[in-house]
Amino acid sequence: MTRFKAGDRVAGAFFENWVDGPPAAEARPALGSPLDGTLVEFRLFNERDAVMIPGNLSFAEAATLPCAGVTAWHALMVISRVKPGDSVLCLGTGGVSMLALQFAKAAGARVFITSSSDDKLKRAQAAGADEMINYKKTPDWEKEVQRISGGRGVDHIVEVGGTGTLAKSFQSIGFRGNVCLIGVLTSGGDTSPHPLMLRGASLHGIFVGNRAMFEDMNRAIEVNRIQPIIDRTFPFDQAREAFEYHRSQSHFGKVVITV
Ligand SMILES: NC(=O)c1ccc[n+]([C@@H]2O[C@H](COP(=O)([O-])OP(=O)(O)OC[C@H]3O[C@@H](n4cnc5c(N)ncnc54)[C@H](OP(=O)(O)O)[C@@H]3O)[C@@H](O)[C@H]2O)c1
Incomplete structure (x- = not known):
């Protein structure tokens, strides 16, 4: 050894x-x-x-x-190369997303979190999240992301939802942003790549x-x-x-x- x-x-x-x-x-x-x-x-x-x-x-x-840790790191630091001042959207408050929140904050980013629970959003805020959206109460959460970001969208997305949330992520991403496809929590949904194309954004597959x-x-x-x-x-x-x-x-x- x-x-x-x-x-x-x-x-x-x-x-x-x-x-x-x-x-x-x-x-x-x-x-x-x-x-x-x-x-x-x-x-x-x-x-x-x-x-x-x-x-x-x-x-x-x-x-x-x-x-979970290596996956979040790969997405944000290796592929997306998050810089101070960038915005990062993490879906839900599971293991990958909360580690992504911590890495994004350490990198100086503004972090958006979605969750089905207001209590979890409060805990995410205590852990450093800047913008919180309840995706059950606000099913059109992509519009809320656009509103909060002043119509600019976010720079990077930790996409743990899968095909069921991809269309909303494509509507949330900003110009030349990075959508990191990680999870398979949902199925169905619209996977048309056109919104991504219009924003000049990229979709990256991540496997740990x-x-x-x-x-x-x-x-x-x-x-x-x-x-x-x-x-x-x-x-x-x-x-x-x-x-x-x-x-x-x-x-x-x-x-x-x-x-
Ligand atoms: N590609 C890879 O290398 C890789 C690596 C690790 C994990 N994964 C996959 O990534 C996904 C997440 O993993 P994890 O370990 O973080 O899972 P987890 O800890 O079980 O997280 C699940 C959380 O995701 C949120 N969620 C569920 N449905 C959602 C939806 N429709 N919209 C937004 N958020 C939703 C919920 O958060 P709230 O309770 O806050 O609503 C739920 O608690 C899983 O599918 C897992 O298999 C992939």
Whole structure:
């Protein structure tokens, strides 16, 4: 072993053998599909596929990072290259969106959040969100984004909704903006690319990310003292309850199972 020493606190990367740059041409084996996942007491990783976790995080906080964290980082910092003063729209208050909120704020952006719950919007505001929209009370939330932004639209969107929200995201994006397609929470909907074309905007597919992104993100988390938001932690023997709680979508940020 050369990358670590005994006692180091590490996390496993989401993909096996994707260190940097583009992935190899063949399919990327991922944790849980087809590789074994991490709902285990012991898990062996090749040291190539592990990273040091940020020194300011507990193991539970660090557990939020390999998938949701790297995905949010890839979207905002690698693809969108968020700059101070940019505007970022995050859909919902789940794990990816709340980590995206924290990264966007650390980068000096103005952050818009949508949620089905006013209580969650208040929590998002406490976590740094600037503009809050309840997408249940305001189903035409894209018009609200346009109104708040003075008709300019936002510069970047963390699109976790999928095809059911894509048309509204295309109506919310600003000139030459970036829509990062991450999630599949909804289906159906209008996926016409024309609104995107009229705005000169881009649609980027995001599939988690590589080890180099994970390491860059961890450095930023440590320097900016970012603490990932954990809604609830369940003990290992209540893993089933944890999944049921997560499926209920009553969580804010991440749900963690401890070993
Ligand atoms: N492409 C990738 O690499 C990648 C990586 C990670 C995750 N994902 C996918 O990204 C999605 C989000 O992941 P996650 O871990 O953040 O999920 P999560 O923690 O379960 O977040 C779910 C939240 O999304 C919000 N939501 C649901 N329907 C919505 C809608 N119609 N409009 C706006 N928001 C809506 C809700 O927020 P409120 O309760 O506030 O309304 C809900 O609580 C999932 O589909 C996941 O599979 C993809």
